Amino acid sequence: MEGARALGAIPGEGLAAAMIYPDAVFSHDSAAALLGMPVFGDPVIVHVLAPAHGTARVVAGVRVHTSSDEREVVELGGMLMTSPADTAVDLARSRHAAVGLASADAALRADEALSVEKLVHVNESRRSKRGRALARWPLNSATALSETALESISRAVIEWLGFPPPALQVTFRTSGGPTDRCDFVWPGFSLAGESDGDLKYDGRFGDPRELLRHQRERDARLRAHHVRSIAHWGWIDATTVDPLRSLLVGQGLIPVAPEQTVHLFSLRRSVSPRPPHRASIGETSADRRDRG
Incomplete structure (x- = not known):
């Protein structure tokens, strides 16, 4: 996925750390990578937990975290890591609110027994106050209905732009036709939105021409029977904010609240897959698309 990677295995640095510290408990982005949760940017630091009496430090690319709060630990492939709930809370306390939201959404998808109430409880019950307030919005806003990191980021941007909240994963049934979602x-605006992402059409999910044909047919059914219009956007549209704002306003969506400019301004730097995070002088729009 653009900007966020769901990794099936921890990077090489993590494997080396596991060999050096066989009892290490991976946390934060490293635990997210192992659990298949989205990892934003290109993390070069491996995160592990140490006992409370240990020393927080960064040594040879390994960041050691200490905490007096207990974490639920799970095992995967012989490696130990914090649970989806604790991983989501750690990230919500330490990362941008949009990253926290995507992590919390992913945790709910990863563990069917997990709930928003449980995530909130884990955050509020920790003795450390550091990051507690920061984590409240993403944890309280989390839902398993957002199926990808792009959908989670899009939800955050839509709210921070002041637009009304959308219904999620809505199913439409057309008489004599297939079911569309x-x-x-x-x-209230007879508007649907799709956060497609460029990877949907890069060939890994089938012939891009067939995918586009099915999309056009589906959009035609929806417009004919259910909604006035359908907006499509990708990773760059959502994370650079202005394109998504212009698209939704152009489709007739009206803001109902002021923009939250602090969150919006800092978003791009927090979710970009790699630097540089700002456009350079003379850079073309094609260059920015390629950079992602």
């Missing part, structure tokens, strides 16, 4: 729907 949309990522976002604003019933």
Whole structure:
């Protein structure tokens, strides 16, 4: 996925750390990578937990975290890591609110027994206050209905732009036709939204021409029977904010609250897959698309 990677295995540095510290408990982005949760940017630091009496430090690319709060630990492939719930709370306390939201959404998808109430309880019950307030919005806003990191980021941007909240994963049934589902729907505006992502059409999910044909046919059914219009956007549109704002306003969606400029301004730097995070002088739009 653009900007966020769901990794099936921890990077090489993590494997080396596991060999050096066989009892290490991976946490934060490292635990997220092992658990298949989205990892934002290109993390070069391996995160591990140490006993409370240990020393927090960074040595040879390994960041050691200490905490007096207990973490639920799970085992995967012979390696120990914090649970989806504790991983989500750690990230919500230490990363941008949009990253925290995507992590919390992913944790709910990863563990069916997990709930928003449980995530909130884990955050509020920790003795350390550091990051507690920062984590409250993403944890309280989390839902398993957001199926990808892009959908989670899009939800955050839509709220921070002041637009009304959409219904998620809405199913439409057309008489005599297939069942269609949309990522976002604003019933009062007869508008649907789809956060497609460029990877959907890079060939890994089938012939891009067939995928586009099915999309056009589906959009035609929806417009004919259920909604006035359908907006499509990708990773760059959502994370650079202005394109998504312009797209939704152009489709007739009206903001109902002021923009939260602090979150929006800092978003790109927090979710970009790699530096540089800002456009350079003379850089073309094609260059920015390629950079992602």
